[in-house]
Amino acid sequence: MGGNAATQAAEAADAAAQPPSIVTRLFGGWPRRSERPPLDIRWWGLGFVLPVVMFFAVFSVFPVFFGFYLSLTDYDLLSPPLFVGLDNFRNLVSDKLFLTALVNTLIFVVGATVPVWAASLAAALLFDQVFRGRDVVKAIFFLPVLPPAVVIAVIWRLLLHPNGIATSTVGWFSGISEIPWLANTVLAPLAMIVVHDWAAIPFFMLIWLAGLAGIPQEARDAAAVDGAGALQRFWYIDLPLLRPTSLLVASLATINAFQSFVLQFVLSSDQGGPANSTLVLGLLVFKYGFQYFRMGDAAAVSVVMFAIIMSVTLLQLRLGRRVY
């Protein structure tokens, strides 16, 4: 107890010696007049950051607010927008296409996060071990991350031809010579998940590896001395210490999956087919905006997407704050 008090006092002394952080300045009160830099220097500072601030305001902040404004309009891009209030949002509730896309997106998100989280962790644990040829195998495993998503989609389009390599592989065991991977309403969404995960797992593996590298070997050694087996060391030492990494992987994977567009746009038949089975929210925004001339609805779907992603991310962050 006494030790704790001493530590707290030392931390307080350290904190007092540090200059106030930007967070303190923003949220912990403005510095006293005697601490502020002279006016002319502050103007210089403002002058230097102004171009970046303006760029950010024009190309990031303004579009966000303008998008929200558009979600309150009926706008076909060719005629002036008509203000319709919340009608677009009300209509979404009964919009079959939106509901189909929402369900498809949720299924895709589950398929593109849970397996990715687990498989990328497993891959990281594998490549965290020392074995002959590890670096070469790791580099090969990482290759799917390098090409752009469009290239990946085009390559997989060839692999998933009904008489292509994927069918031949399955046919080796089953004798089937034709599988409509992308033309079947059950197989096509699964194919999207598989292709996505194939490219995403190596990327997230790197993040896990960085997290594993940060775990002190002493903690593992101490557990080993206490008689903990490999599984126990992973469960009681590695996994708790990987909590921030785990949270990061879960958040990034979820956000990426919700925003998925290129894969469905390029790989699916008729951009979201067959029978809308691969239509996800990102693709629906594109279709509404640039194919159906319904920019107001596109903006409304975007706002809903934003709300969903933000809610899920906040939930993940909140869950991640729990301390055992």
Place this chain on the structure above:
Amino acid sequence: MRHHNATLKSMMPHLTRRAFAVLAALVVTALLSAPVAPASAQTTTIKVWLHDHPPRVAIDKAIVAEFEKANPDIKVQYDVIPVGEYGQKLLTAFASGSGPDVFMNSILLVSQYQSAKILAPVDFAGLGYADEKALTSQYLTGFDGIRFGGKLYGLPIEVSNWVCYANNAIWKEAGLDPDKDFPKTWEALPAVMEKLTKRDANGVPTRRGFDFLWPNRNMFWFVLSSMFHQQGKDMVDAQTGKMAFDTPAAARAVQYMVDYANKYRLGGPQYGDARSDFLGGRLGTECSFGLFGIPQMKTANLQYTIKPAPRFADAASDNGFDAYAFYMMVNARSTPANQKAAWKYARMYLDRSVELFEKAGLFVPRPEVLASPGYKSDPNIGLIVDELKKAKFAPSIPGYDQVLDILLKGRDQMVQGGQPAASVLPAINDEMNTALARARTRAGG
């Protein structure tokens, strides 16, 4: 802190708030004034946007140079835009109020632009024609897709229609002669194509005799509309303006394509692009090439025979596939002076139709093109133009892409999902009409 500030002061020149404000105002003024180019009050500048077609670009540039020389008071700002970006770029340009004065678009999208009142009615005087008849009499066909409410809103710059091409080698290998054995009716087609088809032990086609161009979104629209027309009906009812997919004509046309894939197992949406497969020698017959396909077949060193599209045995109309066109149009929101200059430019473009056909393969059925050496020297063109004369134009509607997506969803439900046409067609017909009504209402039409 005081020492720190003093150091900074010593490193930077002294600048007061007023001096900074003056400097910032100068920078902003300079930035705002930079893009404004001084324009002569006497000069009209028109923006011309066409999508990329490499063989045409050189001709375009020559037209621009000639036009500017003949009209020193008009400047042309000519932009070629990649095909894949053209639609979106055009849309966003009009949305931001910076749309071109002269632009092109496909028959399938002109209705949307016309509904939004972006298309200027054709200015016959500006074009140098006495009236509409004087203009249209110069063409065998081409204006049906750009006439709305009795008015013309554009000029055809490429008119096309599909015909069938038989791969002579594959037909010969199957013991068939395209000239004698090519089926004249849809009903006779499956039996002939079965002879050209090779299958594996599971009955899966390893080489198809003929297949529709399933991966092409617009194919379903064109082929179904052609089959409607052959039955003497319209896919979009001329009287009510509604989709007619709850009619017997629709059921017959759709069922034919469903049976082709599922009952006869001669093809289907799961297979690759029919055009590529035909050019690669993996498909015996292709029926989605127009004149534009001939150079590709020559490049692929493929010996072919051109045949008319099949008809229904009891066809009420002797038409093959529907025709379609690209149109040159003028922006109704441009100033009167720009519109006048734009029509003048369009006229010069039309007058180069022989060169555009012979050097860029862009066919318009005008007398001078039909009399040109390029036309007369190609024995295949006669059949294609005969088919074009009989063809009707594919319907153009606002909200086309959404209506088409609903139609494709129905196709997938029937072809891949095995659902009966009797239940799918009425449902998608209602959906299509709702989308169509919404698009028309929004457009104020």
